[in-house]
Every structure is written in C-alpha cells, then in structure tokens.
Amino acid sequence: MARVWIVGSVALDTIEGPAGRAEKVLGGSATYASCAAGLFARAGIIAAVGDDFPAGALAVLGERGADLSGLKRLPGKTFTWAGRYAPEFRTRETTHLDLGVFGSFRPVLPGPLPAGDILFLGNIDHDIQLGVLDQAGKDAFVAADTIDHWIRSKRDALVTGLARTKLFFLNDEEARLLTGEENLARAGEAIRRMGPDSVVVKKGEHGSLLFTGSGICAMPALPLRGVVDPTGAGDSFAGAMLGSMAGQGSTGPDAMRLGMARGTVVASFTVEAFGVERLRKLSPVDVEARLARFRELVRF
Amino acid sequence: MARVWIVGSVALDTIEGPAGRAEKVLGGSATYASCAAGLFARAGIIAAVGDDFPAGALAVLGERGADLSGLKRLPGKTFTWAGRYAPEFRTRETTHLDLGVFGSFRPVLPGPLPAGDILFLGNIDHDIQLGVLDQAGKDAFVAADTIDHWIRSKRDALVTGLARTKLFFLNDEEARLLTGEENLARAGEAIRRMGPDSVVVKKGEHGSLLFTGSGICAMPALPLRGVVDPTGAGDSFAGAMLGSMAGQGSTGPDAMRLGMARGTVVASFTVEAFGVERLRKLSPVDVEARLARFRELVRF
Numbered sequence A, B: 001m002a003r004v005w006i007v008g009s010v011a012l013d014t015i016e017g018p019a020g021r022a023e024k025v026l027g028g029s030a031t032y033a034s035c036a037a038g039l040f041a042r043a044g045i046i047a048a049v050g051d052d053f054p055a056g057a058l059a060v061l062g063e064r065g066a067d068l069s070g071l072k073r074l075p076g077k078t079f080t081w082a083g084r085y086a087p088e089f090r091t092r093e094t095t096h097l098d099l100g101v102f103g104s105f106r107p108v109l110p111g112p113l114p115a116g117d118i119l120f121l122g123n124i125d126h127d128i129q130l131g132v133l134d135q136a137g138k139d140a141f142v143a144a145d146t147i148d149h150w151i152r153s154k155r156d157a158l159v160t161g162l163a164r165t166k167l168f169f170l171n172d173e174e175a176r177l178l179t180g181e182e183n184l185a186r187a188g189e190a191i192r193r194m195g196p197d198s199v200v201v202k203k204g205e206h207g208s209l210l211f212t213g214s215g216i217c218a219m220p221a222l223p224l225r226g227v228v229d230p231t232g233a234g235d236s237f238a239g240a241m242l243g244s245m246a247g248q249g250s251t252g253p254d255a256m257r258l259g260m261a262r263g264t265v266v267a268s269f270t271v272e273a274f275g276v277e278r279l280r281k282l283s284p285v286d287v288e289a290r291l292a293r294f295r296e297l298v299r300f
Helices: A029-037 A055-062 A100-104 A126-136 A148-153 A155-162 A172-179 A184-193 A233-248 A253-270 A277-281 A284-298 B029-037 B055-062 B100-104 B126-136 B148-153 B155-162 B172-179 B184-193 B233-248 B253-270 B277-281 B284-298
Strands: A003-007 A011-017 A020-027 A042-050 A071-074 A079-085 A092-098 A118-121 A141-145 A167-171 A198-202 A208-212 A215-219 B003-007 B011-017 B020-027 B042-050 B071-074 B079-085 B092-098 B118-121 B141-145 B167-171 B198-202 B208-212 B215-219
Touching: A003 A029, A003 A233, A020 A029, A020 A055, A029 A042, A029 A055, A029 A233, A029 A253, A029 A277, A042 A100, A042 A233, A079 A100, A118 A126, A118 A233, A126 A141, A126 A155, A141 A233, A148 A155, A148 A172, A167 A172, A167 A233, A172 A184, A172 A198, A184 A198, A184 A208, A198 A233, A198 A253, A208 A253, A215 A253, A215 B284, A233 A253, A253 A277, A253 A284, A284 B215, B003 B029, B003 B233, B020 B029, B020 B055, B029 B042, B029 B055, B029 B233, B029 B253, B029 B277, B042 B100, B042 B233, B079 B100, B118 B126, B118 B233, B126 B141, B126 B155, B141 B233, B148 B155, B148 B172, B167 B172, B167 B233, B172 B184, B172 B198, B184 B198, B184 B208, B198 B233, B198 B253, B208 B253, B215 B253, B233 B253, B253 B277, B253 B284
Parallel strands: A003 A042, A003 A118, A011 A079, A042 A071, A118 A141, A141 A167, A167 A198, B003 B042, B003 B118, B011 B079, B042 B071, B118 B141, B141 B167, B167 B198
Antiparallel strands: A011 A020, A079 A092, A198 A208, A208 A215, B011 B020, B079 B092, B198 B208, B208 B215
C-alpha cells in the first residue's frame, strides 16, 4: 500500500485555553498529520527531536505502525511551543517558541519515493521544503502546507515550491495573503495558476473548499458543541485526507473529495481533547461512523 | 397548492457598492421573498406602498402570479432606503431610511390561513409580527425572520412571537446576540428551546445551518466569483426555502433540507445583479440546473 511521508515538526506543546491547560504534550505538525494519516495508510515521519524527548511520546508516534526511521534523535532540546487561546478560541497567541534541534535540522528522505507514495511537507520554512523536493524524485505526489509567517518571509521559496506541488493546503486568510485576492473562489483559482493541480482552502468552523481541474468541492465543518483544543486541527485534516488517498491508492478528484470528508471528520475528533489524546483512541470504525453522520448532516 | 403569505416591506432602494450604483430599484423583504417563493408556489404579499409607487414596480411584483390583494396603496410616500457597501461587501452602512406609509401600516391577513399555507413574517417590528400572528389562526405554518435592531429593541415581543413560530431565520451574529452563546451549535439549540421547532442560521458566504427536532443540516454556500449586490440575499433564501416547502406540500425536515438547498441556489442568483433583476429572469429550470451544480459541489 502507498505510504504518506510526512516532513514537519515533532514538538512538546504547552497549551492554555478556555478548557484548561496541558503541559508539554506531544504536538507538532508531523505528529498530528501522521497520527491522522495512520488511520488509513502507513505513515513515515521525517523530523528531529532532542535527547530529552520522552520515550512515552516516541511510543505514541509509533502506535499506528508509523515508520520512524526518519525521526532523528539529536543532542540538544526538542522543539517546544506554548500558546494561549482567547475565549471562544477566537485568536491564539504564541507565548513561547524554542526550535531546539529542529532549528538546524535538514530533513533527509529515505530515497526517491516510489510512484503512488505521497509526500507531505508540513508548515516548515519553504527553503527547507525545497531541499526535500529535490530529494523526492518525480514520481511522488507532493502535498504541502504553509502558514502566514512563511508567506510573508519566504515568498520566493514558497512560489518556487508551488510549481512542483500537486496539492496545496492553506487557510482562508493565508489564501488572501498569498494572492491579494479577497474573494476565495478567485483566490483558489489564482493559487492553482501558481502550480498546484489542486488547492484546499481550510476555513475552520466554516468548512473547506477544494479547487481541482475538474471543479470545486465545498464542505461544511461538523458543528461542534464543545472544543477543548483546536491545536493540530489543520494538520490532522491534511494527514487524514492524504492518508485516505494513499489508502485508496488514488490521487484523483473523487479520492480527494472523500479524503476531504474524512479530514473534516478526523479534525472534529482532534479538537475534542488536548494534543493527540483523542486521535490516539480513534479507530477506523469511529471515523466511518462519524463520516456517516457527516453524510447525514449534508444530505438534501 | 399551498401558498406562502409574506408580510414584510416593499421599498425603493438606492444601493451603492463596489459594482456600482442603482437608484430607487424595487426592494424590501417582502419583494425579495415573494419573487423567490414564486418560483415554486403561489405567493401573497401583505405590505403597503405609497401613491408614488411606480406602476412598473407593481407589475414586477405580480410577474409570478403573486396575490397582491394584501398590498395596500396608501396616500403618502413609499418606504425608501439607501445603503452603501464597503469594498468586498465586508460591511453595509444605511445612508438613508424613510419608512413612509409603511411606518404606520398594520398588516391584515385575508383571514385565518388554511392548513398547509405558510406565513412568513419578514424582518419587521416584532410587535407588528405579533399582531399578524393573532390573525393567522392555528393551522398556518409560521416562519419568521429578524434583524439585530429588533433583537436589541423589541426583545420581549420577539420572545413572545418565537413561542408561536415553527421556523425561525436569523444570521450567525443575530443568533449570538439573541442567545449570548458564541458557539453556533449551542446557539441554534438554545433558540429551539425558545419555541421554534426549526431554526435556520444563515452564515452568508459560509452557508447555513438548519436545526430541527431530527438533527442538524449544514450546507456551504456556492462559491461566487463576482457579487454585484448582496441586498435581499437572506430574504430570497427564506422565500425560496418556504416556496419550495409549499410547492412540495410538506413542512417536514426533508422538505426543509431541499428547501434550504434551493434557498442557497436562489440567493446565489439574487446577488448577481442589483435588486431583483436576476431573480426576475430566473426560471425553475435555471434553479434546478444550478441545484444540480450544487449537488456536485457538495458530493463526496
């Protein structure tokens, strides 16, 4: 079965918000994406942690059989991040950030990836994403993510990478920032003209849009009564979508649509607990049951 | 076939925005709702205009066979409104408002409505809505709309009316204002506890949510590349939804879901031109063709 190779961060997060506080819990874009992708296909993590990284956290990363051969343990400290959510999760403030060994880490793939495998470049410095693209070979299906910080500071590298990206993820505000286009339908098409065949615009509680060569797909999010921690919702959405595509052995538009629905469902689980706690306990049966609820939600 | 009786305003609107300016065009909540409802069922308008109301505008109101016997022509001026949209339609400012003869108008229904007929109370003073409710009888299915202004100034009458309302429409910010609940899933359920069996929360470009006794339905909006005039989108959404329900002869949850999809589609047409110009030119075939596109948009 095709694999999803995930390049991103593995971190220890301290999260404060309306639902409480969690100290030094396992986090990072690669963590969320691989925990989610692993529900549907085998994941491989390309990242670095310090020699302080807890054995328990390492065990969690391997729980769904992820290939951890690309997860380097380096002398020094693991990436730590702390953030505080405002009431109703309206905004998030970063109160601490120490890249640790991740700051100088240069990801190395196991080799050119076989056709069918998916490479996911999480939101890391786009110059580093470019270095990974050079190793990936021409057969891998490349998906990538970004954040506003990189759009502002690494625009040239981002644009260079986009030309070699098949599926690009970003949120609504990032799509507006990247294109200067307020209208999301026009912004999505503008990003497709920059290279990617397909673009996913994530709108948080308002759902998501998928732009492909064969049309647009729009999905609401699941209405959630109680959110505990929205950290990692976007990464687990992308991981689940790509895992679903790898599991189906297809990167076509219908596989993307189903993947986006599964991503929506998995993200709705992610936010129910701090860190990856809810994700860890999920089974594929849980996901398919909520997917059936999602189908009922959007039925008319 | 069941009818949709619409109590609301018929006005002459002057609209300025990014796409230009339109002077004294036919508008008002009853106008948009009846033009939309008339695509699917016979509408009846209960409203008042002044003796300055143009014959051409009257003809437009009757184009889909609407019953205009409840549209009173009174000595004085027709309701005039002017508004200016900010770039990208982010906000709207009212620059002129003169209720004219509508200010002292007290709507009178033709009599108690037969079972199956739908009464739609557009966003007018909730004290006046209450006066109409007293006339409607117990058999009519009552739907009502509001705006933030009435939630602030006529809360008691609004709450009294809600207990007798079957389907209530409001937008996301109004739902938060009415309930003090930021989370929309909780706000929708809180409004249902105030009386209405069903609640539609309109989220503009982000789609809509329907809360019923048999569960929630969520729909995205159609991604629109070019908006000319968003005035009346919400009223035509409600009118189309109720017209669809009357046309189907059902106020059950499945008829509401299909109605909401048709409302979404009709609203997407409404905003393509100033006033009701696009609505006027629509045929049921146009609506069903775009409904098929909408089904493809949300398919997974």
